[in-house]
Amino acid sequence: TQLLEQSPQFLSIQEGENLTVYCNSSSVFSSLQWYRQEPGEGPVLLVTVVTGGEVKKLKRLTFQFGDARKDSSLHITAAQPGDTGLYLCAGARWGGSQGNLIFGKGTKLSVKP
Amino acid sequence: DAGITQSPRHKVTETGTPVTLRCHQTENHRYMYWYRQDPGHGLRLIHYSYGVKDTDKGEVSDGYSVSRSKTEDFLLTLESATSSQTSVYFCAISGTGVGTEAFFGQGTRLTVV
Numbered sequence: 738t739q740l741l742e743q744s745p746q747f748l749s750i751q752e753g754e755n756l757t758v759y760c761n762s763s764s765v766f767s768s769l770q771w772y773r774q775e776p777g778e779g780p781v782l783l784v785t786v787v788t789g790g791e792v793k794k795l796k797r798l799t800f801q802f803g804d805a806r807k808d809s810s811l812h813i814t815a816a817q818p819g820d821t822g823l824y825l826c827a828g829a830r831w832g833g834s835q836g837n838l839i840f841g842k843g844t845k846l847s848v849k850p
Numbered sequence: 851d852a853g854i855t856q857s858p859r860h861k862v863t864e865t866g867t868p869v870t871l872r873c874h875q876t877e878n879h880r881y882m883y884w885y886r887q888d889p890g891h892g893l894r895l896i897h898y899s900y901g902v903k904d905t906d907k908g909e910v911s912d913g914y915s916v917s918r919s920k921t922e923d924f925l926l927t928l929e930s931a932t933s934s935q936t937s938v939y940f941c942a943i944s945g946t947g948v949g950t951e952a953f954f955g956q957g958t959r960l961t962v963v
């Protein structure tokens with residue numbers, strides 16, 4: 738069962754364009770995280786959002802957590818080739834197995850110069 | 851960088867042979883995870899551990915077993931490797947609490963021939 742749906746699965750854009758990646762679920766999460774993974778490496782955390790409606794900015798990246806804590810978006814302004822990679826969202830669930838993260842399948846972003 | 855090491859980094863093995871992958875952490879984190887990553891499937895949880903000798907199954911646990919005899923080590927064993935287990939395996943660690951983040955190892959590329 739895929740609890741976190743990411744879209745789009747693939748995205749190829751030109752340098753300077755803006756883009757938004759979505760992470761949606763029918764489940765409520767205690768927090769949601771975004772990771773970036775480069776080829777041959779493990780995913781690296783970009784940001785964690787905890788409060789419903791929260792917006793966080795990391796340079797040209799803007800992350801938003803939905804009011805109902807079920808979805809999130811990642812917006813990149815003026816994309817650069819260095820933004821190329823696989824972007825993964827992950828939701829943390831309450832109770833039961835505390836600390837268990839559910840990952841989406843990822844969005845593979847390619848930014849062409 | 852979080853102290854998490856996977857070994858080996860690459861392995862080729864024959865069908866039917868046992869294989870053990872090792873994950874070692876120096877962060878004293880409570881939770882440890884094993885994921886596999888395959889094209890089109892994203893990161894899928896195999897097993898996880900929430901303490902010494904405390905483990906539980908994930909989404910794709912069939913054909914895999916784990917052991918955690920010490921806080922710092924989490925072993926993944928393929929009792930009898932099959933070609934369907936050819937994949938990239940990632941170990942991750944995390945602490946406790948809302949918003950806890952996961953730190954990943956660099957991955958083990960396993961090929962079963």
